Amino acid sequence: MIAQRTYGGISAQERRAQRRAALLDAALELIGTQGLAKLTVSGLCAEAGLNERYYYESFDSRDAVLTALIDRIAEELALAIVAGLRTAPDDSRGKAHAAIAAGIHLLTDDPRKAKVALVAGMATPELRARTTETVRVFARMVAAEGIDFYGITDPEPDPAIDFRATYLVGGLVQTLTAWLHGDLPLTREELIEHTTDVFVLLGEDLAHRLG
Template sequence: MTQPGPRGRYGGRTAAERRAERRERLMTAGLELFGTAGYAASTVGQICREANLSTRQYYEEFADREALLIAVYDHVNAEAQAAVAESVKNTHGEPLTERIKAALTVYALTTATDLRRAKVAYVEIVGVSPGVEEHRMATRARWVELMQALLSTGIADGEIPDRDYRLASSAYIGAANGLLQDWCATPDRAPLADAVAELARISAALTG
């Protein structure tokens, strides 16, 4: 039988490492089930079987199913926000329209190339509960702020009029989420590149 090692190690890993590995397995199982069968059809028991863990181990990491859904959703958004921030940095000095198009491309690729991620980000997260809706809207607000920051560079460079773009940014994020939600939910969906091109046209219209 494997014996605990020094400094709380067991099987060569610390308790923190084992817990992180369990959490990762639950996150992977949540993405798989929420992104295929759907949130409403996925029970904690099914998630645990998918992760090959016990329900006791599940509740050591997550208070309930909503907590796991939020964690998976946050992970998708965190990766997308990091990718968009990197795109904005890498396209510094280019025309605003090209910077927006590049940001949209990496946003769509990060969130929607894997249909499971798209389903979590745009379909399964919507309308779950008041608490989840509050979290979703707070995440949306952060995307609006990021869009405003990008547009502010266009103001500084004299590419677009100097005005308040908060409402335009909100309208754009709403349009982007709605378009990708519809794209994700349509069985005979168009190529993702078509959705990206449509997003670019919407952004051009909003910025004039």
Template structure:
């Protein structure tokens, strides 16, 4: 594919990437709406300030945009969580707390992300499948981190524990964001970190 021509000192492919970013952000606004999470090409264009031809420049339809929004949010969360864990001191408690704190604060500081990942029911089948895949992704990341930190060989029990912890964390955040758990951020982080560490100690010792 040829590079789009330069206009106003900015290359066309860069402008296209910027427009795509605006559409993804607008899609996140709509999918993360607390009242009525709906997504339409018209609504996204209105929210982003772009005309429809720019929508179809990047996405085939609204489902393609919804999938891109979800993938964008999951990738950012995975990347920032891994950076937080890797930057933490080399103790199990510090690394567990760093990872959980990043996840909790991310979905709390930007409620749109929280509602998309853990709140709103996903009527779209592709998005529901992506939610399942994201759970597998975080379980595999947790498994890899645990094996590296503890020097473990391949162990089915570690994989079972990782699936259990990721699923439990997701359900906890779902309940917390819905207001069913009367806890503040610090309490959620502390409680989840304690559970992670307790299970890790049980599996390792």
């Protein structure tokens, strides 16, 4: 096998990964500051400072760029939530507050990320399907955390657990979207506190029912 050439100690594969990351950074900037309509091949490459041929080595459509960007934000969100849980107080409200605060802060400290995740993610049927699957992933995370926290040992957990987790995550997405649009006159901290109240209420109630 012929080894890939390196330049300055960086392999061809690493350079390609760097160009792909630069294009995603550029997509985040364009969508977050100018809107989805500005996401064109020429605009993206100009923002990233790359020749257009480098676009086609990583992506074959605008939806592919958006999907990759949404996936990257979802990964950052998952890592932030896990980090928040790791240092949270060992009680239901402390856990819920830490996870919710970590997620909302990640999406709103950099408003471009919220705009991509909550607005651009609904732009096409394919992206809506991807967003729905992402909600399912986070709902499974919430369900797993609840099962672990409340010590539920049933090998086939009650379907109500998944129902409530999906309800909570889906409801949070809609609530955060409304808040970002200015439809909910709350501060960010108030939004976090009210969301925590709902998560704890439904979690504690279900744990009591199953216990």
